[in-house]
Amino acid sequence: MADPPPNPSSVPPNGNLTGTPSAACAANAAGNAAAVAPMAPEKDRLPKEGDEIVTEPGKKYKLGPVLGDGGYGTVFLSQDDDIKIAVKTEKFSKSQLKIEIVVLKAAMQANCKHFCELVDCGTKGKDFDYMMITLLGKDLHKLRCELPGRKFSINTALRIGIQTLKACEELHRIGFVSRDVKPGNFAPGVKSNRQSRTIFMYDFGLARKYIDKNNQVIPTRKEVGWRGTTRYGSLNAHKRLDLGRRDDLESWFYGLVEMTRGTLPWRNVVDRSSVQRAKEASHNTGRTQFLFETPSQYDKIFTIVDSYAFESAPDYKQINKLLVEAREERQLRDREHWDWEDETVSTTITTITSFSDKELRAKADQQSK
Numbered sequence: 001m002a003d004p005p006p007n008p009s010s011v012p013p014n015g016n017l018t019g020t021p022s023a024a025c026a027a028n029a030a031g032n033a034a035a036v037a038p039m040a041p042e043k044d045r046l047p048k049e050g051d052e053i054v055t056e057p058g059k060k061y062k063l064g065p066v067l068g069d070g071g072y073g074t075v076f077l078s079q080d081d082d083i084k085i086a087v088k089t090e091k092f093s094k095s096q097l098k099i100e101i102v103v104l105k106a107a108m109q110a111n112c113k114h115f116c117e118l119v120d121c122g123t124k125g126k127d128f129d130y131m132m133i134t135l136l137g138k139d140l141h142k143l144r145c146e147l148p149g150r151k152f153s154i155n156t157a158l159r160i161g162i163q164t165l166k167a168c169e170e171l172h173r174i175g176f177v178s179r180d181v182k183p184g185n186f187a188p189g190v191k192s193n194r195q196s197r198t199i200f201m202y203d204f205g206l207a208r209k210y211i212d213k214n215n216q217v218i219p220t221r222k223e224v225g226w227r228g229t230t231r232y233g234s235l236n237a238h239k240r241l242d243l244g245r246r247d248d249l250e251s252w253f254y255g256l257v258e259m260t261r262g263t264l265p266w267r268n269v270v271d272r273s274s275v276q277r278a279k280e281a282s283h284n285t286g287r288t289q290f291l292f293e294t295p296s297q298y299d300k301i302f303t304i305v306d307s308y309a310f311e312s313a314p315d316y317k318q319i320n321k322l323l324v325e326a327r328e329e330r331q332l333r334d335r336e337h338w339d340w341e342d343e344t345v346s347t348t349i350t351t352i353t354s355f356s357d358k359e360l361r362a363k364a365d366q367q368s369k
Protein backbone atom coordinates (compact mmCIF):
# COMPACT_ATOMS: atom_id res chain seq x y z
CA MET A 1 0.00 0.00 0.00
CA ALA A 2 3.07 2.24 0.45
CA ASP A 3 3.76 4.78 -2.28
CA PRO A 4 7.03 4.49 -4.25
CA PRO A 5 10.08 5.98 -2.53
CA PRO A 6 11.00 9.61 -3.20
CA ASN A 7 13.52 10.60 -5.84
CA PRO A 8 16.77 10.61 -3.83
CA SER A 9 18.38 13.30 -5.97
CA SER A 10 15.71 15.79 -4.92
CA VAL A 11 16.66 15.70 -1.23
CA PRO A 12 19.14 18.43 -0.16
CA PRO A 13 22.67 16.98 0.05
CA ASN A 14 23.05 17.77 3.75
CA GLY A 15 19.69 16.11 4.43
CA ASN A 16 18.74 19.14 6.53
CA LEU A 17 15.04 19.84 6.10
CA THR A 18 13.69 23.04 7.57
CA GLY A 19 10.01 22.90 8.34
CA THR A 20 7.23 25.25 9.41
CA PRO A 21 4.50 24.44 11.91
CA SER A 22 1.47 23.17 10.01
CA ALA A 23 -1.79 25.12 10.40
CA ALA A 24 -3.13 22.48 12.77
CA CYS A 25 0.08 22.53 14.77
CA ALA A 26 0.54 26.29 14.86
CA ALA A 27 -2.10 26.84 17.53
CA ASN A 28 -0.10 24.63 19.87
CA ALA A 29 3.36 25.52 18.75
CA ALA A 30 3.25 29.31 18.86
CA GLY A 31 6.79 30.63 18.69
CA ASN A 32 7.90 27.47 16.98
CA ALA A 33 8.41 29.34 13.72
CA ALA A 34 11.24 28.26 11.45
CA ALA A 35 12.63 29.72 8.27
CA VAL A 36 10.39 29.06 5.30
CA ALA A 37 12.03 26.64 2.92
CA PRO A 38 12.58 27.93 -0.61
CA MET A 39 9.88 26.83 -3.03
CA ALA A 40 10.94 23.54 -4.57
CA PRO A 41 10.27 22.77 -8.19
CA GLU A 42 8.96 19.36 -7.26
CA LYS A 43 6.65 18.30 -4.48
CA ASP A 44 5.69 15.31 -2.35
CA ARG A 45 9.31 14.29 -1.66
CA LEU A 46 9.47 12.23 1.52
CA PRO A 47 12.57 12.35 3.73
CA LYS A 48 14.78 9.33 4.25
CA GLU A 49 16.84 7.78 7.03
CA GLY A 50 19.70 10.05 8.07
CA ASP A 51 17.89 13.29 7.15
CA GLU A 52 17.30 15.92 9.80
CA ILE A 53 14.05 17.82 10.30
CA VAL A 54 14.63 21.25 11.82
CA THR A 55 11.47 22.69 13.35
CA GLU A 56 13.02 25.75 14.98
CA PRO A 57 16.57 27.00 15.41
CA GLY A 58 18.24 24.40 17.56
CA LYS A 59 15.42 21.87 17.50
CA LYS A 60 16.57 19.09 15.24
CA TYR A 61 15.21 15.61 14.78
CA LYS A 62 17.55 13.17 13.10
CA LEU A 63 15.61 10.46 11.29
CA GLY A 64 16.64 6.95 12.27
CA PRO A 65 15.53 3.64 10.77
CA VAL A 66 12.10 3.27 9.20
CA LEU A 67 9.53 1.89 11.66
CA GLY A 68 6.79 1.37 9.12
CA ASP A 69 5.21 2.53 5.91
CA GLY A 70 1.74 3.98 5.75
CA GLY A 71 -0.50 4.62 2.78
CA TYR A 72 0.98 8.07 2.09
CA GLY A 73 4.28 8.21 3.91
CA THR A 74 6.87 6.75 6.22
CA VAL A 75 7.32 6.54 9.97
CA PHE A 76 10.86 6.88 11.37
CA LEU A 77 12.53 6.28 14.70
CA SER A 78 14.03 9.45 16.17
CA GLN A 79 15.01 11.03 19.44
CA ASP A 80 13.73 13.99 21.47
CA ASP A 81 16.53 14.70 23.92
CA ASP A 82 16.85 11.37 25.72
CA ILE A 83 13.48 9.97 24.78
CA LYS A 84 13.00 7.78 21.72
CA ILE A 85 10.09 8.97 19.60
CA ALA A 86 8.41 8.23 16.27
CA VAL A 87 8.29 10.72 13.38
CA LYS A 88 5.36 10.20 11.03
CA THR A 89 5.72 11.85 7.62
CA GLU A 90 3.14 12.02 4.82
CA LYS A 91 3.33 13.40 1.30
CA PHE A 92 2.15 17.02 1.27
CA SER A 93 -0.64 16.61 -1.29
CA LYS A 94 -1.96 13.37 0.23
CA SER A 95 -1.39 14.14 3.88
CA GLN A 96 -4.01 13.23 6.44
CA LEU A 97 -1.81 14.37 9.29
CA LYS A 98 -3.83 17.55 9.85
CA ILE A 99 -6.79 15.63 11.25
CA GLU A 100 -4.42 13.37 13.22
CA ILE A 101 -2.79 16.44 14.77
CA VAL A 102 -6.16 17.95 15.68
CA VAL A 103 -7.16 14.68 17.40
CA LEU A 104 -3.86 14.33 19.29
CA LYS A 105 -3.98 17.95 20.46
CA ALA A 106 -7.52 17.50 21.75
CA ALA A 107 -6.48 14.25 23.45
CA MET A 108 -3.54 15.96 25.17
CA GLN A 109 -5.75 18.81 26.36
CA ALA A 110 -8.20 16.32 27.81
CA ASN A 111 -5.37 14.32 29.48
CA CYS A 112 -6.31 11.15 27.62
CA LYS A 113 -4.24 8.18 28.70
CA HIS A 114 -4.41 6.03 25.59
CA PHE A 115 -3.09 8.48 22.98
CA CYS A 116 0.41 9.39 21.86
CA GLU A 117 1.86 12.67 23.00
CA LEU A 118 2.24 15.13 20.14
CA VAL A 119 5.81 16.35 20.67
CA ASP A 120 6.09 18.53 17.56
CA CYS A 121 4.63 18.87 14.08
CA GLY A 122 4.84 20.94 10.93
CA THR A 123 5.17 21.03 7.17
CA LYS A 124 8.25 20.91 4.95
CA GLY A 125 7.43 23.13 2.01
CA LYS A 126 5.26 21.29 -0.48
CA ASP A 127 7.07 18.04 0.25
CA PHE A 128 5.65 16.52 3.37
CA ASP A 129 3.83 17.02 6.67
CA TYR A 130 5.37 15.57 9.80
CA MET A 131 4.56 14.93 13.42
CA MET A 132 6.72 13.73 16.30
CA ILE A 133 4.85 11.40 18.62
CA THR A 134 5.27 8.80 21.37
CA LEU A 135 7.13 5.71 20.21
CA LEU A 136 5.00 2.58 20.28
CA GLY A 137 5.78 -1.12 20.12
CA LYS A 138 4.39 -3.64 17.64
CA ASP A 139 0.67 -3.27 16.97
CA LEU A 140 -1.85 -5.77 18.40
CA HIS A 141 -2.38 -7.43 15.03
CA LYS A 142 1.33 -8.21 14.65
CA LEU A 143 1.65 -9.28 18.29
CA ARG A 144 -1.31 -11.66 17.95
CA CYS A 145 0.03 -13.23 14.77
CA GLU A 146 3.30 -14.08 16.52
CA LEU A 147 1.55 -16.12 19.24
CA PRO A 148 0.72 -19.83 19.16
CA GLY A 149 -2.81 -20.25 17.78
CA ARG A 150 -2.63 -16.63 16.69
CA LYS A 151 -4.46 -15.59 19.83
CA PHE A 152 -3.78 -13.84 23.11
CA SER A 153 -4.21 -15.60 26.45
CA ILE A 154 -7.61 -14.84 27.98
CA ASN A 155 -5.86 -12.75 30.63
CA THR A 156 -4.16 -10.51 28.07
CA ALA A 157 -7.19 -10.45 25.72
CA LEU A 158 -9.53 -9.17 28.45
CA ARG A 159 -7.05 -6.55 29.62
CA ILE A 160 -6.61 -5.44 26.01
CA GLY A 161 -10.41 -5.32 25.75
CA ILE A 162 -10.67 -3.07 28.79
CA GLN A 163 -7.93 -0.67 27.65
CA THR A 164 -8.97 -0.46 24.00
CA LEU A 165 -12.57 0.18 25.07
CA LYS A 166 -11.27 3.01 27.28
CA ALA A 167 -9.32 4.38 24.31
CA CYS A 168 -12.53 4.42 22.21
CA GLU A 169 -14.37 6.13 25.07
CA GLU A 170 -11.62 8.77 25.34
CA LEU A 171 -11.73 9.42 21.60
CA HIS A 172 -15.51 9.80 21.70
CA ARG A 173 -15.28 12.05 24.76
CA ILE A 174 -13.12 14.52 22.84
CA GLY A 175 -15.69 14.58 20.02
CA PHE A 176 -14.26 12.23 17.37
CA VAL A 177 -15.06 8.85 15.89
CA SER A 178 -12.21 6.80 14.44
CA ARG A 179 -14.09 4.95 11.65
CA ASP A 180 -11.12 2.56 11.49
CA VAL A 181 -10.97 0.78 14.85
CA LYS A 182 -8.93 -2.42 14.46
CA PRO A 183 -6.17 -4.30 16.31
CA GLY A 184 -3.59 -2.87 13.88
CA ASN A 185 -4.42 0.62 15.12
CA PHE A 186 -3.61 -0.16 18.76
CA ALA A 187 -0.16 -0.80 20.18
CA PRO A 188 1.47 -0.96 23.61
CA GLY A 189 4.05 1.64 24.48
CA VAL A 190 7.72 0.65 24.69
CA LYS A 191 9.48 -0.91 27.66
CA SER A 192 12.25 1.71 27.71
CA ASN A 193 9.55 4.33 28.39
CA ARG A 194 7.89 2.03 30.95
CA GLN A 195 4.71 2.14 28.86
CA SER A 196 4.56 -1.48 27.71
CA ARG A 197 1.43 -2.07 29.79
CA THR A 198 -0.53 0.80 28.32
CA ILE A 199 -2.31 0.28 25.01
CA PHE A 200 -2.34 3.33 22.76
CA MET A 201 -4.77 4.06 19.96
CA TYR A 202 -3.15 5.58 16.86
CA ASP A 203 -3.68 6.39 13.17
CA PHE A 204 -6.55 8.88 13.00
CA GLY A 205 -6.41 9.46 9.26
CA LEU A 206 -10.10 8.58 8.90
CA ALA A 207 -11.28 10.25 12.11
CA ARG A 208 -14.19 12.65 11.99
CA LYS A 209 -15.84 15.05 14.40
CA TYR A 210 -19.30 13.74 15.33
CA ILE A 211 -20.51 16.60 17.51
CA ASP A 212 -20.96 20.27 16.65
CA LYS A 213 -19.89 23.37 18.63
CA ASN A 214 -22.90 22.94 20.92
CA ASN A 215 -21.99 19.33 21.67
CA GLN A 216 -24.91 18.05 19.62
CA VAL A 217 -24.47 14.93 17.50
CA ILE A 218 -24.15 16.01 13.85
CA PRO A 219 -27.10 14.39 12.02
CA THR A 220 -26.31 11.38 9.88
CA ARG A 221 -25.53 12.13 6.24
CA LYS A 222 -27.31 8.94 5.14
CA GLU A 223 -25.22 7.60 2.25
CA VAL A 224 -21.44 8.04 2.30
CA GLY A 225 -18.53 6.15 0.71
CA TRP A 226 -16.79 3.11 2.22
CA ARG A 227 -14.64 3.95 5.24
CA GLY A 228 -12.30 1.71 7.17
CA THR A 229 -11.06 -1.86 6.84
CA THR A 230 -13.25 -4.64 5.37
CA ARG A 231 -12.51 -7.22 8.07
CA TYR A 232 -13.51 -4.95 10.96
CA GLY A 233 -16.02 -2.56 9.34
CA SER A 234 -19.47 -2.37 10.97
CA LEU A 235 -22.57 -3.46 9.08
CA ASN A 236 -23.40 0.25 8.64
CA ALA A 237 -20.03 0.72 6.94
CA HIS A 238 -20.92 -2.09 4.53
CA LYS A 239 -24.20 -0.30 3.84
CA ARG A 240 -22.22 2.89 3.15
CA LEU A 241 -23.97 4.66 6.02
CA ASP A 242 -22.55 7.46 8.12
CA LEU A 243 -20.57 6.04 11.04
CA GLY A 244 -20.96 6.98 14.69
CA ARG A 245 -19.73 5.85 18.08
CA ARG A 246 -21.68 2.56 17.91
CA ASP A 247 -19.81 1.62 14.72
CA ASP A 248 -16.43 2.15 16.39
CA LEU A 249 -17.64 -0.23 19.12
CA GLU A 250 -18.88 -2.82 16.63
CA SER A 251 -15.44 -2.78 14.96
CA TRP A 252 -13.80 -2.89 18.39
CA PHE A 253 -15.88 -5.98 19.21
CA TYR A 254 -14.90 -7.85 16.01
CA GLY A 255 -11.27 -7.14 16.89
CA LEU A 256 -11.78 -8.33 20.48
CA VAL A 257 -13.32 -11.63 19.35
CA GLU A 258 -10.46 -12.16 16.90
CA MET A 259 -7.82 -11.46 19.55
CA THR A 260 -9.58 -13.84 21.99
CA ARG A 261 -10.37 -16.72 19.59
CA GLY A 262 -7.56 -16.24 17.10
CA THR A 263 -9.97 -16.07 14.19
CA LEU A 264 -13.13 -14.57 12.69
CA PRO A 265 -15.57 -16.52 10.47
CA TRP A 266 -14.79 -14.17 7.56
CA ARG A 267 -11.02 -14.27 8.05
CA ASN A 268 -10.27 -15.69 4.60
CA VAL A 269 -13.07 -13.94 2.73
CA VAL A 270 -11.87 -11.20 0.42
CA ASP A 271 -15.04 -10.05 -1.32
CA ARG A 272 -16.61 -7.22 0.67
CA SER A 273 -20.24 -8.26 0.18
CA SER A 274 -19.44 -11.84 1.22
CA VAL A 275 -17.82 -10.44 4.37
CA GLN A 276 -21.00 -8.45 4.96
CA ARG A 277 -23.12 -11.61 4.68
CA ALA A 278 -20.82 -13.45 7.10
CA LYS A 279 -21.10 -10.60 9.58
CA GLU A 280 -24.89 -10.58 9.24
CA ALA A 281 -24.94 -14.30 9.97
CA SER A 282 -22.76 -13.79 13.04
CA HIS A 283 -25.53 -11.62 14.48
CA ASN A 284 -28.09 -14.45 14.35
CA THR A 285 -27.73 -18.00 12.93
CA GLY A 286 -23.91 -17.98 13.07
CA ARG A 287 -23.69 -16.35 16.48
CA THR A 288 -22.63 -19.49 18.37
CA GLN A 289 -19.87 -20.20 15.88
CA PHE A 290 -18.76 -16.55 15.89
CA LEU A 291 -18.51 -16.44 19.71
CA PHE A 292 -17.24 -20.02 20.13
CA GLU A 293 -15.10 -20.39 23.27
CA THR A 294 -15.31 -16.73 24.22
CA PRO A 295 -16.47 -15.59 27.68
CA SER A 296 -20.29 -15.60 28.07
CA GLN A 297 -20.11 -11.84 28.67
CA TYR A 298 -19.11 -11.32 25.00
CA ASP A 299 -22.60 -12.36 23.90
CA LYS A 300 -24.11 -9.72 26.18
CA ILE A 301 -21.67 -7.07 24.94
CA PHE A 302 -22.58 -7.89 21.34
CA THR A 303 -26.28 -7.45 22.16
CA ILE A 304 -25.60 -4.12 23.87
CA VAL A 305 -23.55 -2.73 20.97
CA ASP A 306 -26.16 -3.96 18.49
CA SER A 307 -28.91 -2.15 20.36
CA TYR A 308 -27.34 1.28 19.79
CA ALA A 309 -28.52 3.67 17.11
CA PHE A 310 -26.33 6.21 15.27
CA GLU A 311 -26.96 8.92 17.89
CA SER A 312 -26.75 6.66 20.98
CA ALA A 313 -24.22 7.51 23.65
CA PRO A 314 -22.72 4.07 24.44
CA ASP A 315 -22.72 2.89 28.05
CA TYR A 316 -18.98 2.18 28.26
CA LYS A 317 -19.24 1.49 32.01
CA GLN A 318 -21.71 -1.32 31.43
CA ILE A 319 -19.45 -2.95 28.81
CA ASN A 320 -16.37 -2.47 30.97
CA LYS A 321 -18.18 -4.10 33.90
CA LEU A 322 -18.85 -7.19 31.81
CA LEU A 323 -15.17 -7.45 30.84
CA VAL A 324 -14.15 -7.08 34.49
CA GLU A 325 -16.73 -9.72 35.44
CA ALA A 326 -15.20 -12.12 32.88
CA ARG A 327 -11.80 -11.53 34.49
CA GLU A 328 -13.08 -12.02 38.02
CA GLU A 329 -14.87 -15.24 37.09
CA ARG A 330 -11.49 -16.62 36.03
CA GLN A 331 -9.72 -15.10 39.02
CA LEU A 332 -7.25 -13.33 36.76
CA ARG A 333 -4.84 -11.05 38.50
CA ASP A 334 -3.73 -7.69 37.12
CA ARG A 335 -0.13 -8.38 38.08
CA GLU A 336 0.39 -11.29 35.74
CA HIS A 337 2.57 -10.59 32.71
CA TRP A 338 1.21 -9.58 29.32
CA ASP A 339 1.76 -12.02 26.44
CA TRP A 340 4.41 -9.82 24.78
CA GLU A 341 6.39 -9.26 27.97
CA ASP A 342 9.42 -11.26 28.90
CA GLU A 343 8.36 -13.16 32.05
CA THR A 344 11.68 -12.64 33.74
CA VAL A 345 11.31 -8.87 33.42
CA SER A 346 7.64 -8.74 34.30
CA THR A 347 8.13 -9.74 37.93
CA THR A 348 10.12 -6.58 38.54
CA ILE A 349 7.86 -4.40 36.42
CA THR A 350 4.71 -5.45 38.30
CA THR A 351 5.67 -3.27 41.21
CA ILE A 352 6.23 -0.24 38.99
CA THR A 353 3.33 1.74 37.65
CA SER A 354 3.46 2.59 33.94
CA PHE A 355 4.57 6.15 33.28
CA SER A 356 2.44 8.60 31.36
CA ASP A 357 4.21 10.75 28.76
CA LYS A 358 4.09 13.71 31.15
CA GLU A 359 5.73 11.74 33.96
CA LEU A 360 8.32 10.41 31.56
CA ARG A 361 9.28 13.91 30.45
CA ALA A 362 9.43 15.20 34.03
CA LYS A 363 11.74 12.30 34.88
CA ALA A 364 13.98 12.98 31.87
CA ASP A 365 14.10 16.71 32.79
CA GLN A 366 15.11 15.84 36.31
CA GLN A 367 17.85 13.52 35.14
CA SER A 368 19.31 16.11 32.77
CA LYS A 369 19.58 18.72 35.58
Ligand SMILES: Nc1ncnc2c1ncn2[C@@H]1O[C@H](COP(=O)(O)OP(=O)(O)OP(=O)(O)O)[C@@H](O)[C@H]1O
Pocket residue numbers: 001067068069070071072073075086088116133134135136137139202203205
Ligand atom coordinates in the same frame (compact mmCIF):
# COMPACT_ATOMS: atom_id res chain seq x y z
N1 LIG B 1 4.05 5.95 17.11
C1 LIG B 1 4.58 4.94 16.43
N2 LIG B 1 5.57 4.21 16.97
C2 LIG B 1 6.12 3.15 16.28
N3 LIG B 1 5.73 2.78 15.05
C3 LIG B 1 4.74 3.49 14.46
C4 LIG B 1 4.11 4.59 15.11
N4 LIG B 1 3.17 5.08 14.28
C5 LIG B 1 3.20 4.33 13.18
N5 LIG B 1 4.14 3.36 13.27
C6 LIG B 1 4.48 2.33 12.26
O1 LIG B 1 4.26 2.84 10.97
C7 LIG B 1 3.24 2.10 10.28
C8 LIG B 1 2.34 3.04 9.51
O2 LIG B 1 1.75 3.95 10.42
P1 LIG B 1 0.22 4.37 10.35
O3 LIG B 1 -0.63 3.14 10.43
O4 LIG B 1 -0.04 5.40 11.38
O5 LIG B 1 0.18 5.02 8.91
P2 LIG B 1 -0.98 5.03 7.86
O6 LIG B 1 -0.49 5.78 6.68
O7 LIG B 1 -2.19 5.57 8.50
O8 LIG B 1 -1.10 3.48 7.57
P3 LIG B 1 -2.23 2.67 6.84
O9 LIG B 1 -2.22 3.12 5.42
O10 LIG B 1 -1.75 1.25 7.04
O11 LIG B 1 -3.51 2.95 7.58
C9 LIG B 1 2.52 1.33 11.38
O12 LIG B 1 2.00 0.13 10.90
C10 LIG B 1 3.62 1.10 12.39
O13 LIG B 1 4.39 -0.02 12.00
